[in-house]
Amino acid sequence: MKTIVQHRLFWPIAALIVLIIVNTIARPSFISITVQNGQLYGPLIDILRNSAPLMLVALGMTLVIATRGIDLSVGAIMAVSGAVALTIIQGSSDPNGLGTVLIAIVAGVLVALVLGVWNGFLVSVVGIQPIIATLVLMLAGRGIALLITGGFITTINSEPYRFMAQGYVFGFPFALYVSVAAVVVVSLIERRTALGVLTEAVGINPEASRLAGVRSRGIIWAAYAVSGLLAGLAGILYSSNIMAADANAAGLYIELDAILAVVLGGTSLMGGKFSLAGTVVGVFTIQTLKSTITFLGVPPAVSPLFLAIVVVIVVLVQSQRLRDVSNRISQSLRNRRANSEVAS
Numbered sequence: 001m002k003t004i005v006q007h008r009l010f011w012p013i014a015a016l017i018v019l020i021i022v023n024t025i026a027r028p029s030f031i032s033i034t035v036q037n038g039q040l041y042g043p044l045i046d047i048l049r050n051s052a053p054l055m056l057v058a059l060g061m062t063l064v065i066a067t068r069g070i071d072l073s074v075g076a077i078m079a080v081s082g083a084v085a086l087t088i089i090q091g092s093s094d095p096n097g098l099g100t101v102l103i104a105i106v107a108g109v110l111v112a113l114v115l116g117v118w119n120g121f122l123v124s125v126v127g128i129q130p131i132i133a134t135l136v137l138m139l140a141g142r143g144i145a146l147l148i149t150g151g152f153i154t155t156i157n158s159e160p161y162r163f164m165a166q167g168y169v170f171g172f173p174f175a176l177y178v179s180v181a182a183v184v185v186v187s188l189i190e191r192r193t194a195l196g197v198l199t200e201a202v203g204i205n206p207e208a209s210r211l212a213g214v215r216s217r218g219i220i221w222a223a224y225a226v227s228g229l230l231a232g233l234a235g236i237l238y239s240s241n242i243m244a245a246d247a248n249a250a251g252l253y254i255e256l257d258a259i260l261a262v263v264l265g266g267t268s269l270m271g272g273k274f275s276l277a278g279t280v281v282g283v284f285t286i287q288t289l290k291s292t293i294t295f296l297g298v299p300p301a302v303s304p305l306f307l308a309i310v311v312v313i314v315v316l317v318q319s320q321r322l323r324d325v326s327n328r329i330s331q332s333l334r335n336r337r338a339n340s341e342v343a344s
Contacts, residue, residue, distance in 0.1 A: 008266040012281040015264070019288045027295060039168040043291060049165075051287040052175035053078070053234035054257055055280065059186050060116075060227030061258040062279045067220045068203045068271030069123060069130035074231040074258060076141025077115050078251030081108040081232035082239030083148040089156045101160040109232040115141070116228015120221035138255070145247035154245040165240035175237050182230060187276050199223065203271030260307075261286050 023030040033042040064071045085108035092100045122133035167174040190196035201209040202216040210216045265278025293303045
């Protein structure tokens with residue numbers, strides 16, 4: 001039992017289970033799933049669908065944090081990606097054409113990849129601090145998106161593009177398949193090859209890994225490129241969900257949610273060891289918590305405070321120092337009990 005409790009995924013999973021139980025007690029319909037026209041509907045299905053963009057962004061953020069970095073530009077990259085895709089579709093003579101939609105999606109994701117590569121260049125080659133390098137694009141990215149859309153909210157009517165976020169395949173939302181595919185691909189690359197070990201080595205000690213022959217610059221560069229790529233795909237899903245490119249609202253504060261999800265999953269902000277499985281659990285925890293806040297009727301202006309309090313509690317529970325203090329107190333109590341029994 002002690003081994004299970006000490007596992008890095010125990011507390012994240014426990015927090016998620018507690019949230020689900022609380023929601024179920026408050027509203028039994030929370031776990032109800034209905035079938036309409038072969039498609040599944042319900043609060044749990046909504047959480048799976050709505051968590052897809054955050055899942056993509058959090059996966060990229062996990063890799064960046066593992067290299068002892070941070071990416072504050074993911075929300076802006078989402079805005080740029082959606083703006084590029086919708087501008088292409090809007091300017092096309094055949095917005096419902098599958099070819100047009102595919103070209104728009106590829107263009108949006110490629111632009112996002114270029115922005116991620118730019119972040120990686122500033123961090124790994126120029127040597128700018130990650131928080132400063134990505135803050136530049138965080139501020140400039142939305143301006144770029146506004147330039148692409150002409151300062152207006154671009155709307156389209158394209159059924160193939162709508163399918164990305166709102167379509168269903170075999171009863172489940174298509175967006176869920178996109179996020180699952182991303183998790184599988186990233187997991188296979190990071191955990192079935194040497195890249196994961198090298199990424200952790202760079203995060204633990206970049207200079208020592210470089211002296212050991214690890215190409216730390218290339219690994220850091222690739223982490224930011226992947227983060228940009230996944231953020232671009234998340235921007236496609238977001239714009240597909242609302243069928244509009246809103247440069248100001250797209251991906252707003254998602255970088256904070258992604259960082260919270262990564263931390264809740266047990267990955268340290270100090271770099272090194274990371275947990276993709278923990279990130280997945282963290283994303284579902286954040287999304288379930290948001291659903292809980294909405295159900296409780298918490299005003300939008302107060303919801304960030306509510307979210308922050310819950311996250312602080314969960315992070316404190318996961319804190320190794322807090323666990324050490326708890327273990328020392330428990331050991332002290334056991335020693336006192338043993339001494340009292342001997343004295344009696």
